[in-house]
Each structure stands twice: as C-alpha cells, then as structure tokens.
Amino acid sequence: MVCTANDLSTWKDFPKGLKILLLDGDTNSANELKSKLEAMDYIVYAFHDENEAILAVSSRPESFHVAIVEVSTDNNNGSFKFLETAKDLPTIMTSNIHCISTMMKCIALGAVEFLKKPLSEDKLRNIWQHVVHKAFNTGGNDLTESLKPVKESVVSMLQQQPENLKPKNEDSEKTEDASMIHENDSEPPAGNDKYPAPSTPQLEQGGRLLDDRDCQDHTHCSIEKESGEQDGETESVETTSGNTTATGGQPQGPSETNVKEEDDSVDGTMGESPQNRVDSKGSDVVAEKPSSCPDKANRKKLKVDWTPELHKKFVQAVDQLGIDQAIPSRILELMKVEGLTRHNVASHLQKYRMQRRHMLPKEDDRRWLQRPQMQRICNYPHKPIMAFPPYHHVPVGPVYPMWGAPSHPPTIQMWGTQGYPPWQPTESWHWKPYPGVHADAWGCPVMPPPQGYFSTFPQNASGFQPCNVDKRNGMPQTLVEHHPEEEVIDKMVKEAINKPWLPLPLGLKPPSTDSVLAELYRQGISTVPPHINASGR
DNA sequence: TGGGTAATAT
DNA sequence: AATATTACCC
Numbered sequence: 340m341v342c343t344a345n346d347l348s349t350w351k352d353f354p355k356g357l358k359i360l361l362l363d364g365d366t367n368s369a370n371e372l373k374s375k376l377e378a379m380d381y382i383v384y385a386f387h388d389e390n391e392a393i394l395a396v397s398s399r400p401e402s403f404h405v406a407i408v409e410v411s412t413d414n415n416n417g418s419f420k421f422l423e424t425a426k427d428l429p430t431i432m433t434s435n436i437h438c439i440s441t442m443m444k445c446i447a448l449g450a451v452e453f454l455k456k457p458l459s460e461d462k463l464r465n466i467w468q469h470v471v472h473k474a475f476n477t478g479g480n481d482l483t484e485s486l487k488p489v490k491e492s493v494v495s496m497l498q499q500q501p502e503n504l505k506p507k508n509e510d511s512e513k514t515e516d517a518s519m520i521h522e523n524d525s526e527p528p529a530g531n532d533k534y535p536a537p538s539t540p541q542l543e544q545g546g547r548l549l550d551d552r553d554c555q556d557h558t559h560c561s562i563e564k565e566s567g568e569q570d571g572e573t574e575s576v577e578t579t580s581g582n583t584t585a586t587g588g589q590p591q592g593p594s595e596t597n598v599k600e601e602d603d604s605v606d607g608t609m610g611e612s613p614q615n616r617v618d619s620k621g622s623d624v625v626a627e628k629p630s631s632c633p634d635k636a637n638r639k640k641l642k643v644d645w646t647p648e649l650h651k652k653f654v655q656a657v658d659q660l661g662i663d664q665a666i667p668s669r670i671l672e673l674m675k676v677e678g679l680t681r682h683n684v685a686s687h688l689q690k691y692r693m694q695r696r697h698m699l700p701k702e703d704d705r706r707w708l709q710r711p712q713m714q715r716i717c718n719y720p721h722k723p724i725m726a727f728p729p730y731h732h733v734p735v736g737p738v739y740p741m742w743g744a745p746s747h748p749p750t751i752q753m754w755g756t757q758g759y760p761p762w763q764p765t766e767s768w769h770w771k772p773y774p775g776v777h778a779d780a781w782g783c784p785v786m787p788p789p790q791g792y793f794s795t796f797p798q799n800a801s802g803f804q805p806c807n808v809d810k811r812n813g814m815p816q817t818l819v820e821h822h823p824e825e826e827v828i829d830k831m832v833k834e835a836i837n838k839p840w841l842p843l844p845l846g847l848k849p850p851s852t853d854s855v856l857a858e859l860y861r862q863g864i865s866t867v868p869p870h871i872n873a874s875g876r
Numbered sequence: 877t878g879g880g881t882a883a884t885a886t
Numbered sequence: 887a888a889t890a891t892t893a894c895c896c
Contacts, residue, residue, distance in 0.1 A: 643890075686891060
C-alpha cells in the first residue's frame with residue numbers, strides 16, 4: 340500500500356501507485372495481468388471470487404481507484420454483480436467473449452470500458468484515465484477519498500504546465516501532450532468531455548451515471564465564444580497612455596484572479612489563462628481571443644474587458660469633458676484606447692450613469708429634509724441632471740471604489756477594487772459619499788457645513804416643517820436609507836412629540852397646532868389629547 | 877451619424 | 887445579479 344489517502348495528497352507521480360482491483364476467475368490470466376500492471380507501477384489487488392471482491396470494495400472503497408473485471412461465460416453473473424455493486428469504482432471489463440451484446444451489457448451496467456483479451460499493455464497503461472475522468476467528473480463533494488488525491492495531483496500537474504492552449508503569447512513553452520488541459524482547479528464544473536475516457540469512452544453514462552454531470556455537459560459545444568476580433572479592432576485595446584497608472588496601478592497583485600472573465604465557462608477551446616491582462620501598466624482591454632483559432636472567423640464580437648485601469652481612463656475622460664460634454668464619441672477620443680469603440684464606451688457610459696442615478700434618487704427622496712440636509716445636496720447645486728451630478732472637483736477623500744456603493748461586496752473586478760487600488764482619488768466619485776453612509780464615516784469633509792447645521796443634530800433646521808414630522812408620524816417609515824441624520828431627527832421628533840413639556844431641541848420650531856391637527860386628521864386621528872389643545876392655544 | 881435607453885445576451 | 891451588447895427610436 341503505497342498510498343493511503345493521505346499519502347496521496349502529495350501524489351507526484353500520479354499514475355504510479357494507482358490501486359487496481361483485479362477480479363479474474365482465471366488464475367493464470369490474473370497473474371499475468373497482475374504482473375503487467377505491477378510492471379507499470381500500479382498496485383494490484385487480485386481477487387478470484389467476486390464476492391470477496393465485492394466485500395473488499397464495500398468495506399474499503401477508498402482502497403481502490405479502478406477495477407478490472409473479467410467476464411466469462413461461466414462467471415458473468417458474478418462480474419455483473421460486481422459491476423452493479425461497485426458503482427463508484429471505475430470498472431473496466433475484460434473478456435474473451437467478444438460478442439457485442441455482452442459488451443453492451445457491461446457498459447450499460449456501468450463499466451467504463453470493455454477490453455477484449457488479450458489486453459494490450461497500452462490499454463492497461465492508460466487505465467488511469469478512467470480514474471482521472473472519474474475524479475473530474477464527479478460532483479465535487481461526492482468525490483471519494485481515493486479520488487481526491489488523484490484530482491489534486493492532476494490539477495497540480497496541469498497547473499505546472501501551461502497548456503498549449505494559451506494563445507501564442509510569448510510564452511513559448513508548449514506542452515505537448517496537452518490534449519486535455521484546462522485546469523479548473525477547484526471544481527470542474529464543466530466537464531466531462533474534456534477528459535474523455537480512453538478508448539471506449541462514451542457510454543459512461545450508461546449505468547452509473549448518477550453523477551449527472553456526465554450527461555449534461557456534452558453541450559459544451561455550445562459556446563460561441565470564440566473569438567476573434569471582428570474586423571480588426573477590438574482586439575487589444577490598450578490603454579497606453581499610462582497616466583495614472585501610478586495610482587491605479589500596478590500593485591494589484593491578485594491580478595490574475597479575474598482572469599476568467601466570463602467566457603471560460605465552457606469553452607472548450609481554451610482557457611483563459613493569464614491572458615492578456617497586462618501586468619503592470621497598461622492595458623488591457625483585451626478582448627478575449629482565443630488564439631487557438633486563428634481565423635477571425637469568429638463572428639463573436641469580443642467583449643471589452645473594462646478593467647479598473649480602463650475604467651479609470653474612462654472616468655478621467657468623463658471628468659475632463661465635464662458631465663455635460665461627456666458623450667461617447669468624445670470620451671472615446673480622450674481615452675485613446677485602441678480598439679475600443681464608441682459603442683463600447685456608450686455602453687459603459689450608460690452603466691456609469693445608471694449607477695449614479697441610483698444614488699441620486701435616494702438623495703431626492705430625502706428632499707423632504709432638504710433644507711436641513713442641504714449639506715449634502717449642495718455639493719452639486721447646479722444641475723439636477725439626471726445623468727451625472729457633478730462629481731468632480733470635490734477634493735478629498737477616500738476613494739470610493741464603486742460608482743455606486745462603496746459597500747459593495749468586492750466580488751467582481753469591475754468597479755470593485757478588490758485588490759486594485761481604486762482609480763485615482765480625486766475626481767472620481769467623491770462628489771458624494773454613498774447615500775447610506777454619513778459622509779463623515781468616510782472621512783469625507785462633507786462639504787461646507789451650511790451654517791448652523793451641525794454634524795449630528797439638525798438643530799438649526801429652521802426649515803423643519805411640521806409636515807415632515809407628521810407624515811412620519813413619528814415613525815421611521817422613511818428610514819429606509821438608514822441615514823443617521825434621519826434617525827437622529829426622527830428620534831428628536833419622537834421625543835418632542837412624546838414629551839411636549841420639554842423644550843424643543845435647538846432648531847426645531849414647533850409646528851402650528853393647526854397643521855398638526857390637520858395632519859392628524861388626515862391620518863384618521865380625530866381625538867386629540869386635551870393637553871395639546873390646551874397648551875397649543 | 878450619434879446619443880440615449882430599453883431589451884437581450886452572457 | 888451584474889454587465890456588456892444589441893436593437894431601436896429620436
């Protein structure tokens with residue numbers, strides 16, 4: 340036993356040490372086979388009796404990676420029994436019987452392959468393929484102990500060798516065998532086709548397929564993703580202009596993480612690979628292009644990869660133009676990114692605007708507090724434009740990674756910065772802190788505190804109208820946005836209402852009794868506590 | 877031809 | 887679900 344599950348974790352020479360359960364009623368044949376397999380560094384556990392074999396598999400399933408079972412005219416029931424029992428063990432059937440129906444039955448019952456005797460060394464040598472196939476095509480969690488190391492080992496192997504897939508990047512080194520590359524390290528969602536079983540592949544689904552994944556994915560052909568740059572452009576857009584690289588920059592180590600872009604999903608063709616994402620500077624818009632197929636036939640129009648750097652450029656361009664002038668064509672010009680099209684920019688711009696718009700409305704909602712809240716709103720007094728609030732020129736501050744919500748979970752590379760230093764500080768979006776957060780919380784000097792408006796309490800709120808109070812009925816129904824200030828205000832209001840005998844907080848002006856009564860009526864409250872009337876007037 | 881936006885596609 | 891692309895309309 341060379342390998343226990345643990346040992347295997349470091350299974351460097353993978354196929355070697357593979358544990359094979361051999362079930363063959365013919366002793367001579369079994370011995371011969373065993374010798375051959377052992378010569379290949381496989382570990383063989385021979386059984387002559389199917390029940391013993393079945394027992395072994397049942398009791399120690401982790402002790403075997405693959406089984407080779409002989410099927411003969413007189414023992415076939417036992418063989419089939421084994422086959423049906425050892426569903427989780429890739430089983431290769433062998434026999435002198437060459438009739439197609441027997442073969443079919445074996446496969447139908449779940450055998451991964453049917454090999455006619457005599458077994459060629461070649462076939463034997465490659466039985467590990469079934470194991471790998473199994474390892475990569477079984478639901479991640481269902482992976483048996485014995486398969487985990489296999490998978491890890493293979494993954495690690497694949498990672499070491501940059502598959503040939505990779506576009507011609509200068510990588511230069513090509514792996515020969517790579518016919519199957521594609522490492523999906525963690526999970527192999529995709530699938531199976533990539534690791535086709537050896538010779539008699541297919542049917543895998545026949546019997547055991549519970550794994551489902553086997554069947555589903557044949558589809559991988561679906562993709563169209565391929566690539567190609569349409570006419571020329573798009574391909575490597577590069578942001579040459581270094582500009583802010585410094586800030587935005589390079590450090591982002593984790594770079595490749597995002598490599599995947601969406602395409603890899605299925606693509607059978609190639610991998611993502613560290614692709615084009617240029618390291619440090621520049622760069623990047625790479626549209627993905629699988630170099631594998633040179634012909635640009637791919638009709639697919641590549642997607643622009645709006646990397647942080649590229650986005651930064653975009654933002655800078657917008658800034659430079661000013662909100663009003665920021666139209667796709669101009670932005671495009673300023674960006675000077677080769678390959679980028681006006682459409683790309685327009686699309687991005689659309690998203691950009693939407694992001695902001697989402698923020699604004701919230702501000703608007705708060706309009707009811709307008710006066711007192713001025714501090715926030717006055718940041719961009721001028722145009723209410725739907726699209727962009729003047730976001731520029733507010734010095735300061737922390738950088739908000741996202742267009743919209745800084746709080747956003749940094750899952751994606753797009754606007755998030757995870758890892759990347761946010762685009763340069765200034766201009767971007769400091770114009771306003773995320774609505775849900777008090778500016779101060781972001782260390783943002785929150786604008787010129789309108790005279791009288793204190794950070795915590797809206798004391799001066801001379802404009803605090805009664806109706807506000809009423810509407811909310813003292814309840815934070817509108818609190819939705821979690822605005823600290825609002826909460827504070829609410830609290831104050833509530834308190835003022837509940838304890839009319841206390842002096843109103845600074846800045847709060849008592850509503851006229853009439854307005855209060857009117858509002859109460861409106862809300863269906865017709866009975867008014869005497870003291871209100873009394874004190875009121 | 878271009879911009880903006882809704883509808884789709886990924 | 888978030889983005890990018892397309893389709894359309896002005």
